[in-house]
Amino acid sequence: MSQVRARRRKATWSLWTERRMPSEYEAVTYRYHYHFRREPAPFELSPDWSINQWYLKYREGSAFNVDDWEGVRDPYRYTYRHYVAARHEREVYVDNLIDEFERHDHDRSLDGAWLDFLGRVVLPARFPLHALQMSAAYVAKMAPSSFVTNMFHFQAGDEMRRIQRIAYLAKALALDNDRADLADSAKARATWEEDADWQPVRELVEKHLVAYDWGEAFAVRNLVVKPILDEFVNVEGARVARASGDELLALMLDDFQDHDTRYSRDATRAVVDHALGKNPELRGVLQGWLDRWEPLGHAAAEGLARLFASAPKADPAEAILGRVGERYASWLGDLGLELRR
Amino acid sequence: MPKLQRQQYYDLTRDMNWHFRYVDEAEVFPEAMSKSLGVPAEEWWKWDEPYKLTFREYTYNQVDKDTGIYSIKSVTNRANLYEKLDSGWRSAIKAHYGAIPVPEYLASIGEARMARFGRAAAWRNMATFGALDETRHGQAQAWFPYSLIDKDPQMDWALKTLHTNEWGAIAARHLFDDMFTANDAVSTAIQLTFTFETGFTNLQFLGMAADALHVGDMEFGALISSIQTDEARHAQQGEPTLRVLVANGKKAEAQKMVDIMFWRSWRIFSLLTGLSMDYYTPLEYRSMSFKEFMEEWIIKQFMDQFKDLGMNTPWYWESHFLPELDWYHHGLHLGVWFWRPTVWWNPDAGVSPAERDWLEEKYPGWNDTFGRWWDVITENVRKGEANKTLPETFPVVCNLCQIPIITPCGHAIGKLERPIPFMLEYNGRQYNFCSEICRWIFKEQPERYHGHLSIVDRLLAGQIQPPTVEGALAYMGLTPEIMGQDADNYQWAFAERKAAE
Secondary structure, eight states, X not given: OHHHHHHHHOSSOTTOOSSSOOXXXXXXXXXXXXXXXXXXXXXXXXXXXXXXXXXXXXXXXXXXXXXXXXXXXXXXXXXXXXXXXHHHHHHHXXXXXXXXHHHTTGGGGSOHHHHHHIIIIIGGGHHHHHHHHHHHHHHHHHOSSHHHHHHHHHHHHHHHHHHHHHHHHHHHHHHHTTOGGGGOHHXXXXXXXXXXXXXXXXXXXXXXXXXXXXXXXXHIIIIIIHHHHXXXXXXXXXXXXXXXXXXXXXXXXXXIIIIIIHHHHHHHHHHHHHHHHHOTTHHHHXXXXXXXXXXXXXXXXXXXXXXXXXXXXXXOHHHXXXXXXXXXXXXXXXXXXXXXX | OOSSOHHHHGGGGSOOOOOOSSSOHHHHSOHHXXXXXXXXXXXXXXXXXXXXXXHHHHHHHHHHHHHHHHHHHHHXXXXXXXXXXXHHHHHHHHHHHHHSHHHHHHHHHHHHHHHHHOSSHHHHHHHHHHHHHHHHHHHHHHHHHHTTTTTOGGGGHHHHGGGSOOHHHHHHHHHHIIIIITSOHHHHIIIIIIXXXXXXXXXXIIIHHHHHHHHTOHHXXXXXXXXXXXXXXXGGGHHHHHHHHHHTTOXXXXXXXXXXXXXXXXXXXXXXXXXXXXXXXXGGGOOSOHHHHIIIIIIIIIHHXXXXXXXXXXXXXXXXIHHHTTTHHHHHHHHHHHTGGGSSSOOOOOOSHHXXXXXXHXXXXXXXXXXXXXXXXXXXXXXXXXXXXXXXXXXXXXXTXXXXXXXXXXXXXXXXXXXXXXXXXXXXXXXXXXXHHHHHHHHHOHHHHTTOOOHHHHHHTTOSSSOSHHHHXXXXXXXXXXXXXXXXXXXXXXXXXXXXX
């Protein structure tokens, strides 16, 4: 039957079932995960092989499931080449920014208290941001459709982009200001592992890595950990950077927020909207995970608020926490979810 | 440009290793996903990639590469180049497109598993690039054949193959799922990136790219050479993983991983690359024989690199692997051509008189062994009895590699002592194998394989109805316009001279 139809329409995959022709994006994304809900097991090995069982339990067995995941669409319709071209533009922009600021010897214009803050807060943020790269990879590998997987491969790339620009600044600032401590990996790790205000963040981040149900992994990463970290690192980070005259960092963080964070949020919405459109009862499943993770998320946000309040000329922690909480709750509300304490 | 060079700040892009406090490290890196073999966390932190790269460099490089391949594609499309290609070559690229794009895309899952469960941030970064690379390879290698479906319906199988139970699809899934889609991070680094990508994809990609350029298939040649530049980078995750294992007394475990996957890769590449190089590629454009490619790329270059790392050649190297270079893929070719309705491309017999001369030159003795069977086939075709060259029964399939067992062929030409399959009783069930090595692999890790049913097991279990050739073709998803036919419509059989005389 499909053959007859395929011949009349000419030139498209016989697996494609819609009447209209697929776009390039769809033709190279549609139904690449042959293993989802495959019988008797996802992979062509013994059905009881541990990794078959892992997928049966955490993917096929997840409460966050609908009859068809192939209908999810990346709002940006990114194929690999379009994603890479889009990020290449951003990287050229950031290169130009750095170039321009370096020409004016920007790094040496920053004061010591601001550098101390960077050393305690912004530079060690590499650790939790790397954990977001890890969890993006996990969701990518567990997702039931390539339309979802690819959006998480790209988010993993975006985390790498942000971390590596922060790494660049760490080294440049260390060299220009004779502050070797800023580029000292052992010191950054010690701050991450021992600083009291980082610990609730670390607890959230470590625990989110072991949320193995694919739906919960998606929810805790994209509805809890990433939005909270982005609000602080990108938005509050840019704010305190401007207050201390670090316009270079502020502009870089703006770029991550305007492009990478926006991408992540739009991707999140695409998955949530698709799932709830298919089965409105899944709202309860997502809300349940949000509620379960809220205490850890809140404690992490309090820690981050204290950390960002330690910047020169920063607002008090309560004020930072309050406005971050408002923006976060409002974004969740747009998704049809609630931040419940 | 920013003033700092990559090497000045690179270490800070990959120093995000820490000790877990709020969850157990073993829970973050469970053995099923990570398989770190008891090597302590901080030992893994020493993981040091030989090929260093930042995200910004990645985007600069990859945009250029993609511009290159997609612009060639638009030129060749306008020139209607595909119609001008030799039919055997078209079979070679259709076999490739059916077997490779979706598995390459699925390799992004294996890469993502390493990007999550690899034990060092440096490794996880490289694997993140790897996941992006494999997304590129899956998409580009699907998009190119996609544009050719209206010219050739078999191109549809670039997406469809892995969704079917076609026997080659089962073999491909069994191999690739074992190697990366359903493999742990450490084994994936050793088996996918080190053994397979460093060794065998060189063979398929560089070898086929060289042939493509000779044939005039600029599109395929440019595509796969561009892909190979990514592979050459992300394949380098294997070496540092191997170094950590060896430094921590796990050389034997690493060696076994290599021994297993080298053999499995050899099996599938004999099928895919062996047939393409020695039978499908037009004679005048062949740069080397499959055996010569194996000798150059695998036996010499790959194994030199392997030995430099303190590893040994697989234990079966002299006894089982080298002797197969002379015959195994010739036997498979005979089988695939005979069972041609069961594949998604048109097998090219590749045995015209001139081609037989070439085969005899590259594989002395070919005429007296394989040539005699082809004589019978040629006679039947000449008598107008091509129906006698089509299958009425099923071959027995190996319970490990899932490729038909051709031990009778090996025995008939004096390469194997006995014609019967290698057998094993395990948990009250009998398993059949094509070789002692496939049986060894099964025995080493039965937990991965024991409950799997080969296509023949499924037939015997009543899952294929009716249990006839027609029923099996339907089970395999093959429709009349896809089923393979002789690529040249038997013209080779009527060529002037019979070379065996």
